[in-house]
Amino acid sequence: xxxxxxxxxxxxxxxxxxxxxxxxxxxxxxxxxxxxxxxxxxxxxxxxxxxxxxxxxxxxxxxxxxxxxxxxxxxxxxxxxxxxxxxxxxxxxxxxxxxxxxxxxxxxxxxxxxxxxxxxxxxxxxxxxxxxxxxxxxxxxxxxxxxxxxxxxxxxxxxxxxxxxxxxxxxxxxxxxxxxxxxxxxxxxxxxxxxxxxxxxxxxxxxxxxxxx
Numbered sequence: 001x002x003x004x005x006x007x008x009x010x011x012x013x014x015x016x017x018x019x020x021x022x023x024x025x026x027x028x029x030x031x032x033x034x035x036x037x038x039x040x041x042x043x044x045x046x047x048x049x050x051x052x053x054x055x056x057x058x059x060x061x062x063x064x065x066x067x068x069x070x071x072x073x074x075x076x077x078x079x080x081x082x083x084x085x086x087x088x089x090x091x092x093x094x095x096x097x098x099x100x101x102x103x104x105x106x107x108x109x110x111x112x113x114x115x116x117x118x119x120x121x122x123x124x125x126x127x128x129x130x131x132x133x134x135x136x137x138x139x140x141x142x143x144x145x146x147x148x149x150x151x152x153x154x155x156x157x158x159x160x161x162x163x164x165x166x167x168x169x170x171x172x173x174x175x176x177x178x179x180x181x182x183x184x185x186x187x188x189x190x191x192x193x194x195x196x197x198x199x200x201x202x203x204x205x206x207x208x209x210x211x212x213x
Contacts, residue, residue, distance in 0.1 A: 004031060004048070006106050007112065011050065013196075015059035020110040023048045036162070047079040047103035053142035055082040056194040056205035065090050067137060067168060067209075068122035074135035076126055076156070077143045087139065088119040095135070096174040097124035126156045134163065141170040145176045154183055157210065161187050167210035172203060184210055203207055 006021035030049045035042040061068060061083060074092045075084045077098055084096035084107065094116075096107050108121040124133075138160050143153060157167055169184070171177060190194050190209040195202050 004028060004102065004106075006109065011055070011152060013055055013059055016062040016086060016146065018058070018082065018157060019113065020080060021106050021113070022050060022080060025049070041186060043100075045100070045102070046097055047077075047100050048079055050082055051142045052196040053170040053172060053198045053204040053205050054079065054082045054200055055198065056171070056207060057139060057141045057168065058086045059194055059196075060168070060170065060192060060207045061090075061139075063087050064085045067166065071136040071138060073132075074133070075139040075141075076124060078107060078139060078140075079103055081110060081121065083139050083141060085110055085114065087137075088114075088116045091137075092118065094119040096121045099123065099125040127152055127155050129159075135160070135165055138165050138167045140167070140191055140192065142145060143169075144171055145155065145174065147176060147180075150177075150180045154180065157184065161210055161212050167208075169208045170205050171209060173206060181206075181208070185200070187213065188198055189213070191193075 004023045006023045009022040010019045036161045069090045073087045074095045078096045079095040084094050088094045104121045111119045136152050187210040189211050192207045194205050
């Protein structure tokens with residue numbers, strides 16, 4: 001278990017602004033290497049950073065509020081939960097989830113900071129999703145980065161889409177993920193390209209809207 005002390009950070013983007021708790025990168029790195037010394041299988045805490053895809057998803061949600069207005073929203077692999085926090089401004093309910101308990105704990109701090117009574121944070125692993133979990137809208141940001149996860153991720157997306165959930169997927173344009181994205185295109189009803197400026201460079205992010213046709 002990674003013990004860290006996140007600090008409140010203000011994020012300013014052209015489409016939105018929000019404050020949320022974010023771990024200090026130096027502390028994360030220090031704690032990670034300490035844990036890895038004791039257990040070489042310690043997973044890298046990818047959840048501890050705000051990635052460009054989550055910023056793009058936040059912008060997309062702010063610019064297309066109809067997707068979450070009055071809806072039941074689920075975010076998988078939410079990390080620090082930036083899209084969930086923005087969706088909670090409009091949604092009836094939001095479930096912000098991640099497989100890492102540490103990520104969920106930090107997201108809970110951010111939800112409490114904003115006094116969000118319609119947002120819950122819970123540990124969920126897409127390998128073992130409860131049979132009864134459902135949502136009007138499923139949000140995922142930068143989840144298709146590990147080819148070994150593509151098949152199970154595809155099955156998860158298919159399950160929700162077949163059940164009439166609208167899936168919003170934000171992804172960097174990675175060559176290795178091309179085949180995975182191509183499998184989703186039969187469900188793609190819209191595709192938006194957003195440019196995120198971060199740390200001195202532009203990153204192009206695709207946001208796919210997936211629905212059963």
